Amino acid sequence: MNFVCISINHKTSSVGVLESLHLSADETEKFISVLKGIYLSEGVIVSTCNRTEIYGFPTENKIDITPIIDQLLEFKKVDGISKNNFSVYFSCGAIKHLFSVASGIESMVVGDSQILGQIKSSFEFALSHEFAGTITQKIFEAALKIGKKTIKETTICEGAVTVSYAAVQVVEKIFANLNKKSALVIGAGETGELAAIHLRDKLIGKLFVANRTLSRAEELSKKVNSQVVPFDKLSEFLHQFDIIISATSSESQIISFEEINTAINKRKGTPIVIMDIAVPRDIDPKVGELENVFYHDMDSLNIIVQQNMQKRIEQIPFVLKIIMNEMVSFFGWYNTLDVVPTIKSLRNFFDEIRNDELDKLKHKVSIEDFEKIEDMSKRLIGRILHNPTVKLREYAESGTKAKEVITNTILLNELFNLENKTNGKANNDENNLKEKFE
Amino acid sequence: MSIIIILNVLLPFSYAIGLIFYLADFYFQKKWLYDSKRLLVLITILIHSFYIVLRTINYDHPPITNKFEIFSLLALSLCFIYFVLELITDIRATGWLILAFAFLFQFISSMLIEEVYVVPDVLRDRMLGLHVINAILGYSGFTLSAVYGILYLLLYKNLKTKKFGLLFNRLPSLDILEKLSLYSAVIGFVLLTISIAMGFIWLPDAFPNFSYADPKLIGTILVWLVYGYGFIKRFVSNWFGKKIISYSLIGFVIAIASLIITNTLAKTFHSFY
Numbered sequence: 001m002n003f004v005c006i007s008i009n010h011k012t013s014s015v016g017v018l019e020s021l022h023l024s025a026d027e028t029e030k031f032i033s034v035l036k037g038i039y040l041s042e043g044v045i046v047s048t049c050n051r052t053e054i055y056g057f058p059t060e061n062k063i064d065i066t067p068i069i070d071q072l073l074e075f076k077k078v079d080g081i082s083k084n085n086f087s088v089y090f091s092c093g094a095i096k097h098l099f100s101v102a103s104g105i106e107s108m109v110v111g112d113s114q115i116l117g118q119i120k121s122s123f124e125f126a127l128s129h130e131f132a133g134t135i136t137q138k139i140f141e142a143a144l145k146i147g148k149k150t151i152k153e154t155t156i157c158e159g160a161v162t163v164s165y166a167a168v169q170v171v172e173k174i175f176a177n178l179n180k181k182s183a184l185v186i187g188a189g190e191t192g193e194l195a196a197i198h199l200r201d202k203l204i205g206k207l208f209v210a211n212r213t214l215s216r217a218e219e220l221s222k223k224v225n226s227q228v229v230p231f232d233k234l235s236e237f238l239h240q241f242d243i244i245i246s247a248t249s250s251e252s253q254i255i256s257f258e259e260i261n262t263a264i265n266k267r268k269g270t271p272i273v274i275m276d277i278a279v280p281r282d283i284d285p286k287v288g289e290l291e292n293v294f295y296h297d298m299d300s301l302n303i304i305v306q307q308n309m310q311k312r313i314e315q316i317p318f319v320l321k322i323i324m325n326e327m328v329s330f331f332g333w334y335n336t337l338d339v340v341p342t343i344k345s346l347r348n349f350f351d352e353i354r355n356d357e358l359d360k361l362k363h364k365v366s367i368e369d370f371e372k373i374e375d376m377s378k379r380l381i382g383r384i385l386h387n388p389t390v391k392l393r394e395y396a397e398s399g400t401k402a403k404e405v406i407t408n409t410i411l412l413n414e415l416f417n418l419e420n421k422t423n424g425k426a427n428n429d430e431n432n433l434k435e436k437f438e
Numbered sequence: 439m440s441i442i443i444i445l446n447v448l449l450p451f452s453y454a455i456g457l458i459f460y461l462a463d464f465y466f467q468k469k470w471l472y473d474s475k476r477l478l479v480l481i482t483i484l485i486h487s488f489y490i491v492l493r494t495i496n497y498d499h500p501p502i503t504n505k506f507e508i509f510s511l512l513a514l515s516l517c518f519i520y521f522v523l524e525l526i527t528d529i530r531a532t533g534w535l536i537l538a539f540a541f542l543f544q545f546i547s548s549m550l551i552e553e554v555y556v557v558p559d560v561l562r563d564r565m566l567g568l569h570v571i572n573a574i575l576g577y578s579g580f581t582l583s584a585v586y587g588i589l590y591l592l593l594y595k596n597l598k599t600k601k602f603g604l605l606f607n608r609l610p611s612l613d614i615l616e617k618l619s620l621y622s623a624v625i626g627f628v629l630l631t632i633s634i635a636m637g638f639i640w641l642p643d644a645f646p647n648f649s650y651a652d653p654k655l656i657g658t659i660l661v662w663l664v665y666g667y668g669f670i671k672r673f674v675s676n677w678f679g680k681k682i683i684s685y686s687l688i689g690f691v692i693a694i695a696s697l698i699i700t701n702t703l704a705k706t707f708h709s710f711y
Contacts, residue, residue: 172611173593173609174597174611175611175612176611176614268676268678269678270676270678271612288598300600303600
């Protein structure tokens with residue numbers, strides 16, 4: 001099998017390089033037309049912010065990936081990237097790589113399930129542009145199956161692996177129903193925005209945003225459907241919030257111990273969760289000493305992130321087992337392609353004999369008797385061919401009895417003179433597949 | 439007779455197996471443990487109920503004639519109330535601590551229970567049976583409330599000291615633990631109220647030496663008042679979180695102290711054994 005994968009990803013190159021080779025949908029469409037039929041007979045292009053990968057079957061039997069890489073670099077008009085930036089996989093290795101990518105174990109954040117959706121849309125894109133053929137289709141269907149199985153059967157995608165999500169995870173350990181709580185996000189930067197999005201996704205009851213620059217607060221507020229709290233009047237409103245997440249770039253503290261102490265007194269002891277995910281910290285860490293105030297900063301949230309990351313890494317052996325099972329299953333199917341023509345020829349050969357003999361009898365017996373003989377002969381041939389067909393498929397599927405498969409196939413062809421009788425290979429798309437890719 | 443003895447020996451093992459499954463699931467979180475532990479508790483409840491019925495029929499009195507029969511009833515009611523709560527809330531991560539209590543009660547009961555054939559006539563009264571069973575269920579509710587309270591404080595401390603270990607990962611949120619503690623206390627309070635009401639109606643007729651100054655009566659009323667005051671504070675004065683949980687635990691300590699003092703130290707007409 002000469003299936004190849006040419007990959008440039010976060011492990012082989014810097015973000016800058018990955019950005020320069022990223023293919024948009026339009027570019028992918030154009031690049032498919034560059035490759036299709038000339039360099040690859042069929043394939044799929046996957047391009048995300050962390051990887052650009054070309055999968056496919058070269059048009060020639062000789063596997064030379066250099067022209068494909070050259071075409072990509074020329075297409076993107078990029079200089080200074082060498083072949084060392086690319087990883088190249090062949091045959092079994094290429095399939096294993098795709099399966100690993102689909103399962104999320106090759107992602108920058110192990111277990112990131114976003115990649116599965118990206119592979120799915122890339123595959124559908126290739127299908128719609130008639131670039132993905134039968135075997136590629138089978139390979140990618142297996143990859144998608146692995147991705148789904150990984151999510152369902154392992155915990156590799158579970159647990160917060162970003163600080164802002166870890167903050168929400170801690171909040172959920174304190175409050176059961178976020179839809180009855182109100183939250184304030186201070187800071188409209190990237191981290192603040194991410195925290196606000198997580199809270200919105202968790203269906204927080206009321207969401208408020210505060211930022212030193214009002215316009216940025218309003219901008220974020222529109223994005224996450226929240227209200228704006230004036231930054232200079234924060235201390236007046238603090239007691240109204242069950243959750244405060246602060247992520248500003250302020251060089252000094254913006255909320256003091258006294259302000260939180262006043263707020264908790266006004267709340268009559270109702271718990272308040274404070275997530276200070278700014279560096280340097282926005283809130284006086286001494287507030288953590290107050291009863292019913294749960295204060296967490298970057299250090300404590302990073303502990304959760306590290307723990308969850310470790311748990312995800314511990315799931316990799318289970319994912320590899322899923323990959324291995326699917327590879328066995330895929331190659332089982334692939335190996336049967338060897339024997340399909342022989343089985344088909346054998347069945348055709350017997351059917352022809354049966355039809356000849358039935359023709360001879362047709363006018364010599366009554367219609368009822370003929371129908372009985374027709375049924376009987378059909379069953380007879382079915383029973384005679386059942387065991388050889390099943391055994392031949394089993395040998396092929398196991399992938400470990402190649403010698404037996406070849407010997408038996410040759411023997412059957414010679415004994416029944418199959419190659420001269422029928423040309424099964426020429427009549428079946430699937431029969432031709434393996435020849436085409438080997 | 440022999441079946442009762444066999445069940446008496448079997449029950450602590452049944453509770454222990456349930457406890458092991460709950461603990462194992464708490465640590466390892468395996469699907470087969472998660473699925474089978476509830477079934478094990480249900481089987482234990484059925485075996486235990488069968489044992490109680492058999493005992494009642496065989497000895498011709500409800501199993502409330504000595505401390506160790508009471509302990510066995512306490513184990514069953516604790517397990518039963520927890521099972522109902524688990525079915526309603528589908529929170530299964532707290533069962534290990536409750537089953538640990540149930541196992542302890544049943545173990546002591548199975549080790550020390552006596553085969554009592556001759557009991558005073560008053561102990562064969564159905565009203566007494568209902569009075570005592572309601573009281574036991576009531577105290578089981580308070581015990582359960584205290585267990586959830588302990589889990590609340592453990593998680594609270596973990597969150598305050600930034601420890602994100604097993605308890606953080608497995609226990610439900612503080613909100614839920616607080617609610618479970620509250621619901622259990624409410625169930626306990628209602629059942630204890632019924633028991634007290636039944637006692638006021640039935641006890642003066644059943645015991646010639648009945649006295650309103652009886653230490654057990656005063657102790658039970660005190661426990662009732664402590665919990666009642668707690669509910670007023672919770673629903674009227676908005677006591678929340680650690681404050682109400684700490685109060686509930688103080689209530690539980692008073693309830694246990696009252697039981698121990700009135701059953702062992704004070705002289706009471708109210709002693710059935």
